[in-house]
Every structure is written in structure tokens, then in C-alpha cells.
Amino acid sequence: MTELLKPTDDGLDRAAALLRSGGLVAMPTETVYGLAGDAADDRAVAAIYAAKGRPSFNPLIVHVADPDLVGRLVRVSAEAAALIEAFWPGPLTLVLPLREAAPVSPLVTAGLPTLAVRMPAHPVARSLLTAFGGGLAAPSANPSGRVSPVTAAHVMAGLAGRIDAVLDGGECGVGLESTIVGFDGDAPVILRDGGVTAEDLASVMGETPRRRGATGRIDAPGQLASHYAPSGQVRIGVTAPEPGETYLGFGPVTCDLNLSETGDLAEAAANLFRHFHTLDAQGSERIAVAPVPDHGLGRAINDRLRRAAAPRQA
Numbered sequence: 001m002t003e004l005l006k007p008t009d010d011g012l013d014r015a016a017a018l019l020r021s022g023g024l025v026a027m028p029t030e031t032v033y034g035l036a037g038d039a040a041d042d043r044a045v046a047a048i049y050a051a052k053g054r055p056s057f058n059p060l061i062v063h064v065a066d067p068d069l070v071g072r073l074v075r076v077s078a079e080a081a082a083l084i085e086a087f088w089p090g091p092l093t094l095v096l097p098l099r100e101a102a103p104v105s106p107l108v109t110a111g112l113p114t115l116a117v118r119m120p121a122h123p124v125a126r127s128l129l130t131a132f133g134g135g136l137a138a139p140s141a142n143p144s145g146r147v148s149p150v151t152a153a154h155v156m157a158g159l160a161g162r163i164d165a166v167l168d169g170g171e172c173g174v175g176l177e178s179t180i181v182g183f184d185g186d187a188p189v190i191l192r193d194g195g196v197t198a199e200d201l202a203s204v205m206g207e208t209p210r211r212r213g214a215t216g217r218i219d220a221p222g223q224l225a226s227h228y229a230p231s232g233q234v235r236i237g238v239t240a241p242e243p244g245e246t247y248l249g250f251g252p253v254t255c256d257l258n259l260s261e262t263g264d265l266a267e268a269a270a271n272l273f274r275h276f277h278t279l280d281a282q283g284s285e286r287i288a289v290a291p292v293p294d295h296g297l298g299r300a301i302n303d304r305l306r307r308a309a310a311p312r313q314a
Helices: 009-020 042-052 067-073 078-087 123-132 152-159 198-205 265-282 297-309
Strands: 003-005 025-027 034-038 061-063 092-097 114-118 165-167 179-184 187-192 233-235 246-249 286-289
Touching: 003 009, 009 025, 009 034, 009 123, 009 165, 025 123, 025 152, 034 042, 034 061, 034 123, 067 114, 078 092, 078 179, 078 187, 078 198, 152 165, 152 265, 187 198, 233 297, 246 265, 265 297
Parallel strands: 003 165, 025 165, 061 114, 092 179, 233 286, 246 286
Antiparallel strands: 025 034, 092 114, 179 187
């Protein structure tokens, strides 16, 4: 049985106790729900991969609430410190050099010399991290490759019976995973678009960070070609849906569901995974998605749409 916990003192204490015993607890963040386990416990981290069916070569993000813990986990450059100061807590993950004595299972990094770290802004996530007292490895709380969950009900639909508990903190506000930034020397590199836009980063760094080109290797979370996919086949950039397709619109168009009737990218980001879950529940087998502008949060939306439309991995 998977327990459904309320974000009360008792619920947080129960969730923290489960985590200390090596259990798995789905927790809300401002982006999506994460499947949390003790980042220092090999068995807990292995259980995360098993529960999700996630490939072991795909590294995990470690979530923290204590700024002092970050320095024990990774080496923080001046450039990284500037981004931390500007965007933490919030939807930004940094990939930084792992310290040799860091209290992190090697399964978390998938053998890489770097670690992805984030400080979430969601008050329930922060309360749980504080109650637990350490770092929590927490990829999205869904079966690998499927649509990320933005409500506790989404988590239960995908992982009930595979994990110990879900801490229900309501609906996630951002609705897309965090932006991931790594470094090439001192230069920041966007490894995945997300809740912090390139324009946001440029306002701190003085210039827009470049994006990593296709390399064929996995060196950060969220880089699988096929990911975030609903059950139905997805076709993107569609202005005229074909007969039999469910049309997911954007802006003032006639459609079955609309990411944002007013063309608001923040609203569209918050609605994307919610609407994918609705289409799954409706049994939509063919999904056509209207074009979304490729700027600001639109870049992150289009990234998720391209991965949802990519050929499915066996």
C-alpha cells in the first residue's frame, strides 16, 4: 500500500521517517512531483530506479534545503554562486563537480564526476528536506518516459504500490521541470530548458548561455530523446489536425483542450503535463499540438513536446 500523507506536522514526520528507513516518498515541488529517496543510501537510490523503470545511466538530481550542504556535495564556482544567489530556491538545477567525500551514492551520478543539485522553493518540499536533514535524490515521480506528475493523484495513478508514500502538497505551480545548467570551464551551458528561462539567466550572467549541442551522451538528467510522453502518439507544430486526432491548442484556436487561450506561456507551461494526463484519461490515441512560440518558457515547452513526439524507446 502507498500511503497518502497530508503536509501536516504528523505527515511530514511520517514521510521523513520513511525516508530515513530507506523508503521512497513522492514530494511536491514548484515544478513537478519528485520521487524522493535518501541520496546517500545505495538501496534507496536503487529503489528509485526500480520503481520508475528508469535506466541506470540516467543520473538523478539531489534536492537540498540547507545551503551549507551544497558545499559538502559539490565545488561551487563564482559563476555558480551568482546563479544560486539569483535563483535559489527555485526551478534551477546546477551540474557541478562532485566532491570526493560527498555523502552521495554513486548510483545518483551514474558514474559521472558531476552532481546535479537543486534547492526547491515549494514550502512542503523544503519542510520535508529540513525534517529529513540531508539531501534527497528526486527525479520526477512517474514511470520513466511518461508524463511528469503535477498532482498527487497523477503520482498515485503511475506509482501506487511501488513506493511507500505520497506527500500531497496540492498542484505544482510551474508545471515543467527545472532548467539544468552545467559549466564548460567558467561558461554556463544550458543542458535542459525549464522554469528559469535563458533570458533570466542572461540577466545575471550578462549574456545568454549557449545550449549544449547534440552529443549522444547522457551527462545530466532529462536528456533522453523520448521522454515526457502520453500514451497516445504526439504530432507537434500542427495548425490543422487530421480526422481522429485530439487537438491540443495554443492561443485563440478551435481545439479540444487549450494550453492557453490567451497565448500566455507561463499558463501553457503549467497546463502541459496536466492536459497530457487528461488526454491519457480520455484514451486519446492520436494527439496533435498547435505551434508554441520558441522563446522564453516556450523553449522549455517545445523541448518537452519534441521529446513526447519522438519515437518511443523499447
